[in-house]
Amino acid sequence: xxxxxxxxxxxxxxxxxxxxxxxxxxxxxxxxxxxxxxxxxxxxxxxxxxxxxxxxxxxxxxxxxxxxxxxxxxxxxxxxxxxxxxxxxxxxxxxxxxxxxxxxxxxxxxxxxxxxxxxxxxxxxxxxxxxxxxxxxxxxxxxxxxxxxxxxxxxxxxxxxxxxxxxxxxxxxxxxxxxxxxxxxxxxxxxxxxxxxxxxxxxxxxxxxxxxxxxxxxxxxxxxxxxxxxxxxxxxxxxxxxxxxxxxxxxxxxxxxxxxxxxxxxxxxxxxxxxxxxxxxxxxxxxxxxxxxxxxxxxxxxxxxxxxxxxxxxxxxxxxxxxxxxxxxxxxxxxxxxxxxxxxxxxxxxxxxxxxxxxxxxxxxxxxxxxxxxxxxxxxxxxxxxxxxxxxxxxxxxxxxxxx
Amino acid sequence: xxxxxxxxxxxxxxxxxxxxxxxxxxxxxxxxxxxxxxxxxxxxxxxxxxxxxxxxxxxxxxxxxxxxxxxxxxxxxxxxxxxxxxxxxxxxxxxxxxxxxxxxxxxxxxxxxxxxxxxxxxxxxxxxxxxxxxxxxxxxxxxxxxxxxxxxxxxxxxxxxxxxxxxxxxxxxxxxxxxxxxxxxxxxxxxxxxxxxxxxxxxxxxxxxxxxxxxxxxxxxxxxxxxxxxxxxxxxxxxxxxxxxxxxxxxxxxxxxxxxxxxxxxxxxxxxxxxxxxxxxxxxxxxxxxxxxxxxxxxxxxxxxxxxxxxxxxxxxxxxxxxxxxxxxxxxxxxxxxxxxxxxxxxxxxxxxxxxxxxxxxxxxxxxxxxxxxxxxxxxxxxxxxxxxxxxxxxxxxxxxxxx
Numbered sequence: 051x052x053x054x055x056x057x058x059x060x061x062x063x064x065x066x067x068x069x070x071x072x073x074x075x076x077x078x079x080x081x082x083x084x085x086x087x088x089x090x091x092x093x094x095x096x097x098x099x100x101x102x103x104x105x106x107x108x109x110x111x112x113x114x115x116x117x118x119x120x121x122x123x124x125x126x127x128x129x130x131x132x133x134x135x136x137x138x139x140x141x142x143x144x145x146x147x148x149x150x151x152x153x154x155x156x157x158x159x160x161x162x163x164x165x166x167x168x169x170x171x172x173x174x175x176x177x178x179x180x181x182x183x184x185x186x187x188x189x190x191x192x193x194x195x196x197x198x199x200x201x202x203x204x205x206x207x208x209x210x211x212x213x214x215x216x217x218x219x220x221x222x223x224x225x226x227x228x229x230x231x232x233x234x235x236x237x238x239x240x241x242x243x244x245x246x247x248x249x250x251x252x253x254x255x256x257x258x259x260x261x262x263x264x265x266x267x268x269x270x271x272x273x274x275x276x277x278x279x280x281x282x283x284x285x286x287x288x289x290x291x292x293x294x295x296x297x298x299x300x301x302x303x304x305x306x307x308x309x310x311x312x313x314x315x316x317x318x319x320x321x322x323x324x325x326x327x328x329x330x331x332x333x334x335x336x337x338x339x340x341x342x343x344x345x346x347x348x349x350x351x352x353x354x355x356x357x358x359x360x361x362x363x364x365x366x367x368x369x370x371x372x373x374x375x376x377x378x379x380x381x382x383x384x385x386x387x388x389x390x391x392x393x394x395x396x397x398x399x400x401x402x403x404x405x406x407x408x409x410x411x412x413x414x415x416x417x418x419x420x421x422x423x424x425x426x427x428x429x430x431x432x433x434x435x436x437x438x439x440x441x442x443x444x445x446x447x448x449x450x451x452x453x454x
Numbered sequence: 455x456x457x458x459x460x461x462x463x464x465x466x467x468x469x470x471x472x473x474x475x476x477x478x479x480x481x482x483x484x485x486x487x488x489x490x491x492x493x494x495x496x497x498x499x500x501x502x503x504x505x506x507x508x509x510x511x512x513x514x515x516x517x518x519x520x521x522x523x524x525x526x527x528x529x530x531x532x533x534x535x536x537x538x539x540x541x542x543x544x545x546x547x548x549x550x551x552x553x554x555x556x557x558x559x560x561x562x563x564x565x566x567x568x569x570x571x572x573x574x575x576x577x578x579x580x581x582x583x584x585x586x587x588x589x590x591x592x593x594x595x596x597x598x599x600x601x602x603x604x605x606x607x608x609x610x611x612x613x614x615x616x617x618x619x620x621x622x623x624x625x626x627x628x629x630x631x632x633x634x635x636x637x638x639x640x641x642x643x644x645x646x647x648x649x650x651x652x653x654x655x656x657x658x659x660x661x662x663x664x665x666x667x668x669x670x671x672x673x674x675x676x677x678x679x680x681x682x683x684x685x686x687x688x689x690x691x692x693x694x695x696x697x698x699x700x701x702x703x704x705x706x707x708x709x710x711x712x713x714x715x716x717x718x719x720x721x722x723x724x725x726x727x728x729x730x731x732x733x734x735x736x737x738x739x740x741x742x743x744x745x746x747x748x749x750x751x752x753x754x755x756x757x758x759x760x761x762x763x764x765x766x767x768x769x770x771x772x773x774x775x776x777x778x779x780x781x782x783x784x785x786x787x788x789x790x791x792x793x794x795x796x797x798x799x800x801x802x803x804x805x806x807x808x809x810x811x812x813x814x815x816x817x818x819x820x821x822x823x824x825x826x827x828x829x830x831x832x833x834x835x836x837x838x839x840x841x842x843x844x845x846x847x848x849x850x851x852x853x854x855x856x857x858x
């Protein structure tokens with residue numbers, strides 16, 4: 051019974067990497083190709099895993115579970131990239147770009163969707179989805195443009211971090227409130243207090259304990275295999291589990307906090323090398339392709355397509371407006387602020403993660419989820435050429451290795 | 455629904471590593487502790503994963519699938535350690551020790567079990583199980599004794615390789631014959647021919663293609679993440695899948711061949727580092743603990759215990775006799791041949807893998823499987839002190855770092 055799973059995993063990882071490679075050749079972010087591959091393999095086009103060979107072994111169930119482990123490892127590696135110092139360096143413009151870049155899609159975006167047939171809950175949730183910019187896609191694009199360490203680049207990096215944290219916090223609060231069956235002000239206070247306590251506690255405990263624990267294990271030189279990486283895996287799983295079980299926030303939040311906690315570990319390089327193998331050679335491709343597998347473009351009606359087009363337009367406009375105004379308000383010149391706004395348009399994994407949480411909780415219909423996937427694809431496709439255009443005139447000197 | 459799985463995985467990996475660490479502290483092989491931990495967590499003692507929190511999420515099903523991926527990655531890393539040159543260096547004694555060390559448990563062991571209530575098929579299968587020595591346990595013990603590169607050590611290493619290959623070949627033939635519903639001589643010839651063709655073809659194709667393919671991908675410096683390790687994972691999964699689907703041999707055989715094929719790759723170090731993280735920080739602990747989870751010592755009757763004791767005695771005697779006589783016949787002095795025989799007693803992962811294949815195919819009863827686990831535990835516990843005793847007199851100079 052394991053054979054169909056082996057075949058499915060070999061197929062998915064191969065297709066993901068080929069799609070990512072092709073995407074890179076076409077000067078697009080790698081994540082784009084992996085998503086498109088999922089769309090092609092999934093019910094939108096080929097419907098591979100609904101074939102009897104795979105369906106009889108319930109491969110789809112296992113793929114979803116492996117994909118959920120993939121999101122957790124992905125968010126951990128994202129956390130690992132976040133240095134608390136980055137935020138300070140980028141300063142005011144990035145904080146304002148991050149805050150308004152979340153607020154505008156959340157508030158204006160939600161309002162813009164209500165007249166078009168979404169109810170308040172779904173509109174707010176889509177607002178959260180539209181709020182989540184992808185660190186990886188913004189950074190990768192700027193590395194390709196050799197502008198990662200320009201004032202705009204640093205602002206973007208910082209704003210993306212603020213954006214990530216805010217989007218996840220808003221998502222966690224929203225999810226707890228909507229699905230937790232919170233009754234009255236007392237219940238709301240308890241839910242928010244528990245969340246806050248957990249987040250503060252997990253962050254404090256994590257930043258204190260985790261780097262010390264990995265150092266301690268590393269120094270012991272035990273004869274067991276992979277002591278440090280095993281400990282890291284256990285910590286990520288435990289933080290993810292406790293996040294939802296203890297704190298009532300999304301499991302990915304816990305994994306993200308574990309990542310931030312280990313970002314300043316003296317063993318960060320080793321942790322990163324090991325976890326990147328675990329994540330990117332196995333689990334994350336399953337997650338990214340799995341997203342495409344869950345979207346069914348054929349199931350969209352003409353009306354759905356219209357709403358999706360509106361969703362895409364709103365996602366573009368609100369992020370550009372919010373992040374751009376934020377950067378300007380934070381002190382950047384108008385031209386630079388405009389570039390930051392454009393750079394923030396790109397959505398990615400985080401938006402998809404948020405959307406998949408929504409599907410799991412019944413907040414998003416399959417059609418709306420497919421619309422979100424198409425929105426992420428559209429913003430992801432558009433950002434690199436838009437950034438290239440905004441940064442067009444002066445050819446900057448080679449600043450750093452373009453190899454990510 | 456993912457939460458119980460996260461908790462189970464965190465618990466299993468923690469327990470496995472703690473058990474392995476304790477085992478090392480007590481100067482026992484690490485694998486021993488990981489197995490014992492599984493016995494303790496499983497129905498034999500605590501029965502953790504039959505609790506409603508885990509049972510409701512069908513955690514057991516997923517753990518079995520993850521464990522099966524674990525075996526596949528484990529056998530790949532075992533293959534990666536096998537240098538075809540090792541065999542040549544160790545020469546005649548190791549070949550004879552390997553061949554007779556498999557033949558004696560297979561033939562004498564089976565015969566010794568038949569009068570005690572096992573039917574021919576089960577007795578033969580237990581013979582195969584008893585034939586499989588563990589490379590890792592033998593090697594680890596000798597590294598601790600600083601005798602890995604003594605004549606006895608090299609003979610043991612070579613013999614363990616011969617043993618591995620023979621045991622898997624015999625298992626594959628047996629499994630194909632017994633479960634394949636082969637009818638008549640024509641069917642037998644077809645099954646064996648198909649197996650032989652696949653093994654030769656996979657070995658030839660693998661050793662030619664795989665090292666070239668990883669080199670080729672490495673040189674491309676593509677922007678996708680983990681190109682080499684992703685390719686290796688895909689190859690391992692594909693070889694494992696094809697092994698059973700195309701060749702009719704066990705999936706682990708394909709993974710083992712993929713490992714041997716990449717053992718001479720110029721990127722072996724990188725592949726080993728990456729795959730060891732994937733295997734030993736995640737999948738293999740799930741496999742090893744899973745073995746203990748599947749054994750239920752409580753289910754053994756008094757009669758079962760008697761049979762298990764006999765199985766253990768037969769496993770000790772036949773391996774010592776076969777491998778010892780083989781090494782002597784191959785040209786080693788009597789004292790050295792005796793040491794080789796003792797060193798080969800240790801069973802491990804391979805025997806367990808074989809046994810779990812037997813359970814999956816209905817060849818072994820749960821009681822017999824539990825007996826096998828206890829046999830592996832007994833031989834694993836006994837080998838290090840036996841070897842230490844056989845090598846006791848002259849204190850050898852420090853030959854290599856005792857850190858595996």
